[in-house]
Amino acid sequence: MNGDVFRGSALSVCMVVAALSCLGCRGSGSAESLVPAGAGESPNAWCTWATQNLSLVPGSVRGDGKILFAGDQGAAGARENIGDCAVFSEGGWIDGWDAVRGDLTFLFDDGWDVKPKIDRAKEIYLFGSLELDESKFPSCADKSFAQRLKKLDARVRERGWKGAGLWVAAQCARKNPDEKFTPEREREYWRERILWSKEAGINYWKVDWGERAHSVEFRKMLTELGAELHPGLLIEHSIPNSPVNDLRFDKSKGAFAGSGAFENSDPKLLDRIRALLKVSGYTRVYDTITPLTTPSTISRTAWYLSEGEKAGGKGLINVEDDVYTGAGLGCAYGVMRSPFWGAARSDEVARRRFKSAEVVRAVRWSRIAPAFPLDKSRTVFSEERLEDDWTFSEGQTWWRDAWGRKLAQSAPAVVARNLPLPKVSPEGADAPFVLASRHPDGPVAVSVMPRIKTGRGIFFPPAKIAVDADISGKKVGLFGKFSSISFKMPKKPSRILAQDLASDSPEDVSDECAWSDGTLAIPGSLSDRLCSKTRESGDESMPAIVLLAE
Known part of the structure; x- marks a missing residue:
């Protein structure tokens, strides 16, 4: 594909944005809008990760004139597809979500703080630096790491967003794979980076995978340091797990086995999440795969809410991109979808790139009813469960084990808070x-x-x-x-x-x-x-x- 294709895609994006922006305008009727005009307080964010994988941007055109599809290159390609060009160029990602931009944090996902062409398998020790890569973001170059972040945040805010958010690997970056950190040095490492964010005005961290991803004590330490040094910093936590609930692929049989219900997951995983819910101020239910996102997310969210309440948790729950699930259950959103996406196989059933109005509606609802914490609710759900399923064709998901196989996910038929x-x-x-x-x-x-x-x-x-x-x-x-x-x-x-x-x-x-x-x-x-x-x-x-x- 050539640049003309990109320009056509950008034009269609602009048409969708214009239509949604128009809907957000004041009407001529005498009645006052039922939706408040000001930005809401919910910690909703738009994350770049899916768009890094599924978008076409001018900077991804190779010398032979062909578009590099980042999604075809996996996570490594996606990490290359983030920087000044993709984000800040005219018609870039920063120009999305005009109708609700002020309600959303622009969250720079995996790839913003690592060098180009990094090999995760061999260089995983380099992740977690929080040092904005100047080759990807030359407009934010500075000797001071805090000032780089401050410039990044300023560029985001000047385009009308709530601010910049940062994806964070759950580990200390090291100079070499053999370098060790004592608990005291680890604490000082994160203390320094929290203070960078305070100086920069960064108020959102998404702490994801890494060598310490499954350590609740590590995540508790981060939360406590944040509260002490930068009370305005919201630290989002999650315990990485499978993209589907309680399904295991048996290679010897070439089939999946399991209940498809989150509450039947590995007991050690569930215990770890319970412990996290007790200490985390903001917990994400973690990644799912389309088009089974809704049953997977409902099953997880019902469990996270009810178990978090029992554990005495006081935090909020983030349901990622299943925004109507979040709206119905008083949770926050980590929006992934975007009209900037190309015609990806992974979106051919769910067609989320054509469903931007759902995000606008859910975000505007959160101005009326912001996400509310675990200690302000009691969650109940039905004994009756509904089961959905999908047979994935080749290339319809990044998870190759699912190709050509039927996967089933179940969730409570009714959930209420x-x-x-x-x-x-x-x-x-x-x-x-x-x-x-x-x-x-x-x-x-x-x-x-x-x-x-x-x-x-x-x-x-x-x-x-x-x-x-x-x-x-x-x-x-x-x-x-x-x-x-x-x-x-x-x-x-x-x-x-x-x-x-x-x-x-x-x-x-x-x-x-x-x-x-x-x-x-x-x-x-x-x-x-x-x-x-x-x-x-x-x-x-x-x-x-x-x-x-x-």
Whole structure:
């Protein structure tokens, strides 16, 4: 492919961004928007990693004029595909997410602080430096490592983002593989780098894999140092695990075995995560693979929430890119998707590059109902579980063991935080996943999530849902596709306002909703109608609205 292809791709990105930005403009109606205008407080971020793998940028054109597909080169190629050109050039990644940019940290993922063409297998000891690589980011060159980061953060903020975030390897970088760190030296190493971030104004670390990735004591030490030296620094933790829940590939049989349920994972892994949830202020449920992201993420999130509460945790949970799962359960997002992606095999089923409005809607909902901590909730989930599956064709995932094989993932059919379990009445043989939560400040969210089956693809089982929550005078977020959702409302409302969460134009929808005997029912057709403009622009997102009945 040549530069003309890139320019065409950039043009399509600009069209999507323009459409979403337009939806975020103030409407001409007399009613005030139900979504606050200012940026929200949730620690949501957009991470560069997936885009490093799946994007085409001018800097990746080889001498023969062909595009280098970073995703085809694996993680090594992705680490090459980050720098001034990809991020800060006109129409670069920094220009994404205009409608919600101020709500999001721009998170520089794996590759920003290592030299070009690094060999992870042979040079893993070089990871974890937090020294911005000047050859990748020449615009931020400086003798001072803290000042390099300060320049990087300034460039991000001047484009309207909340700030720059940093991917961090869970280990000290070393001069050679045999170099050793005493506990005292390790502590001083991280103390210095936290102070670099404080001087630079960096307020977000994503601490991922590394030699100390599975050490809860190491992660506790980082969290405590951060609280002591730079209280504004949010340190995101995770315990690396498989991209699918409780499945093991038996090479002798050429098949996967296991339950597909996260709670049946290795007991040592679960114990380690429980210990982490007790001390971490912010925990990510870790990587999944599409198109099984939703059942995998729901299964993990239900477990993380309930076990974190039992452990006495006080932190927030990050659900990565499954943003409607996060919205329904009061969690934060680590957004990965982007319209900058090329036509990747890994996205041909989920088509997340065409679903930017979901991110805009979920992020704007978090202005109303920010992610809330474990100590402010009680999570319950149904005994009934739903199982999804997908047979991966060759090249449809980076995980080669999955090629040509069916993988199944299961999750609780219904999950709720601070609410009784909603009653779900499917209108056919299949039911959707249903997630619901009441924020400590009162707003209520309900997410109705799709299913996926081999041979059928992603589908949306119609269902009527009854939520045992009085929503009188409270804002309600409704995510996904449904037949109807009903709530308690003792008195008939005098007016019901609703709007697409991606817009600022509320409408009086009283005539489209039904109140009877203390129950208010909202039809799914209302959500579909209010969100129709994004579909007209080519976006394939599931709808999401905010509603207020008074």
